[in-house]
Structures are given as C-alpha cells and as structure tokens.
Amino acid sequence: xxxxxxxxxxxxxxxxxxxxxxxxxxxxxxxxxxxxxxxxxxxxxxxxxxxxxxxxxxxxxxxxxxxxxxxxxxxxxxxxxxxxxxxxxxxxxxxxxxxxxxxxxxxxxxxxxxxxxxxxxxxxxxxxxxxxxxxxxxxxxxxxxxxxxxx
Amino acid sequence: xxxxxxxxxxxxxxxxxxxxxxxxxxxxxxxxxxxxxxxxxxxxxxxxxxxxxxxxxxxxxxxxxxxxxxxxxxxxxxxxxxxxxxxxxxxxxxxxxxxxxxxxxxxxxxxxxxxxxxxxxxxxxxxxxxxxxxxxxxxxxxxxxxxxxxx
Numbered sequence: 001x002x003x004x005x006x007x008x009x010x011x012x013x014x015x016x017x018x019x020x021x022x023x024x025x026x027x028x029x030x031x032x033x034x035x036x037x038x039x040x041x042x043x044x045x046x047x048x049x050x051x052x053x054x055x056x057x058x059x060x061x062x063x064x065x066x067x068x069x070x071x072x073x074x075x076x077x078x079x080x081x082x083x084x085x086x087x088x089x090x091x092x093x094x095x096x097x098x099x100x101x102x103x104x105x106x107x108x109x110x111x112x113x114x115x116x117x118x119x120x121x122x123x124x125x126x127x128x129x130x131x132x133x134x135x136x137x138x139x140x141x142x143x144x145x146x147x148x149x150x151x
Numbered sequence: 152x153x154x155x156x157x158x159x160x161x162x163x164x165x166x167x168x169x170x171x172x173x174x175x176x177x178x179x180x181x182x183x184x185x186x187x188x189x190x191x192x193x194x195x196x197x198x199x200x201x202x203x204x205x206x207x208x209x210x211x212x213x214x215x216x217x218x219x220x221x222x223x224x225x226x227x228x229x230x231x232x233x234x235x236x237x238x239x240x241x242x243x244x245x246x247x248x249x250x251x252x253x254x255x256x257x258x259x260x261x262x263x264x265x266x267x268x269x270x271x272x273x274x275x276x277x278x279x280x281x282x283x284x285x286x287x288x289x290x291x292x293x294x295x296x297x298x299x300x301x302x
Contacts, residue, residue: 029291048295068260116212
C-alpha cells in the first residue's frame with residue numbers, strides 16, 4: 001500500500017527562499033523538490049534543471065554558443081540571481097501537477113496514476129480528514145518497480 | 152569542466168533485455184537509465200515512470216479507476232509483460248534527446264545545454280576522435296548546481 005511505499009522527501013513552500021531551495025537540492029543530491037501550495041498540499045515538483053535554467057543568463061539561453069566565450073561565472077553573481085527570489089519564481093509557467101494518492105491505495109493504483117501523469121514521483125497523503133490530508137511522503141518510480149517486480 | 156563534473160551512471164543498450172533494465176533501475180534507486188544507441192553513443196534517458204507505464208495493463212491505463220477493483224498483480228505476471236522485450240520497446244515514441252557535451256566544456260556551457268533541453272542529465276563524452284567520443288559519465292542538475300553555486 002501507498003503508506004508502506006512512501007519515502008521521506010524534502011519539500012519547499014511556494015514562498016520559500018529560492019537560494020535555500022537550490023542548496024537543498026545540492027545537499028540531498030536529488031533531481032527535484034516537492035513544492036507545497038499555500039494550503040501546504042503537494043502541488044508540483046521543482047526539477048533541478050529548472051533551477052539551472054534560471055541561473056543561465058538570458059543572452060546565453062538565446063544563443064548557447066555564447067557560453068563558450070563567457071568566462072566561468074562567479075558564484076556570487078549566480079547567487080545574486082537567486083537572491084530575493086522565491087520558489088514560485090523558479091517554477092515553469094506550466095508546472096506539471098504532482099499526482100497524489102491516498103495512504104491506502106495499492107501499488108497498481110499508484111502505477112496507474114504515475115503512468116497517466118508521466119510523473120517520476122507520486123505524493124502520498126493521509127486520508128484522515130476532509131482537508132486533503134497530510135503529506136506522508138512520495139513514491140518514486142524505482143521504489144514502485146521494486147514492489148511490482150518482487151512481490 | 153565537464154570531465155570533473157561527470158559521474159558514473161548505469162547505461163543500457165537499445166537491444167538489452169527490458170526486465171534486466173528494470174532491475175537495474177531498482178537496484179540503483181535511480182530515476183532513469185542512460186540508453187546508448189547502436190553505435191554505443193548516448194541517445195536518450197529511459198525514465199523509471201516509463202517502465203512503470205509499461206507494466207500497467209492497457210485497460211487500467213484507459214480507466215485508472217479500474218485499478219481499484221483489480222487485485223494486486225502478481226510479480227510473475229508483471230515480469231511476463233517485460234519478458235522477451237527489449238529496452239527499445241520501453242521507450243516512448245518521442246524519446247527526448249539526451250544532450251551531450253565534451254569533456255572540456257565549462258559548467259556554464261553544460262548549464263546552457265541542460266536549460267535548453269530541459270533535461271535532468273547531460274552526457275559527457277571524450278573528445279579524442281571523430282567518432283563521437285566515449286561516454287565518460289553524466290552531469291546531474293544537482294551536481295551542476297553545486298558547482299555553479301559554490302565556486
């Protein structure tokens with residue numbers, strides 16, 4: 001069941017500091033962070049590649065060949081591009097919805113939800129209330145495969 | 152430089168056994184595998200969610216609500232759905248291209264390539280020859296962020 005498959009995963013809020021979120025990604029060596037909405041419900045994933053995208057100057061994004069002629073950037077300048085920004089500023093305009101399942105859902109239900117959403121993660125919430133539940137963790141594709149292929 | 156940022160990452164060939172690839176994902180707890188083409192050049196990433204997708208029966212994909220009324224599936228049946236299949240059978244029809252950089256490319260060049268491709272990984276190949284080079288490893292977004300934010 002989903003509650004048994006859920007693993008702890010770092011989350012950030014929409015209003016959290018963007019630089020702190022970037023450092024969290026680095027410290028945990030993760031491909032992304034779970035983003036919680038204003039009601040602290042799982043909402044989307046902030047991929048590390050999106051943070052990288054934010055750090056690349058606009059003129060280099062327009063013409064990647066320019067990266068070759070630009071000196072290695074200084075960390076202070078890159079940090080500056082994140083300073084004062086929030087997680088919501090880093091999200092793409094059409095951030096993919098993070099699919100959510102209940103604690104009692106089966107592995108096949110999680111698989112169906114993950115397959116339909118093409119999502120690398122599925123959030124698991126508790127079902128004890130009408131307010132949407134509390135985040136218990138996430139199920140990764142590899143964890144789900146492990147369960148599906150060995151039981 | 153790219154050669155210093157590259158980490159070892161498991162790769163599979165297009166003709167490799169699909170079930171073995173699924174087990175590799177599980178063992179390494181990775182979100183995906185690098186897929187090499189017929190000339191053993193990095194080609195795309197096989198995401199774990201795509202393998203999960205392959206395991207979900209068609210009628211459940213068409214109507215995920217059915218997952219609720221289906222018994223937990225047996226591993227032998229799921230393994231059967233992968234048996235005889237190859238990695239190429241698991242790839243989506245429009246598999247995203249895995250971007251490639253040379254060993255001497257700078258962090259900013261890698262960032263520009265990752266940003267443009269919206270890719271979680273960038274492959275690093277050696278530059279000692281005209282045949283496309285050998286895969287030295289991959290650069291992840293978190294590793295690149297670490298480099299960009301601390302140097």
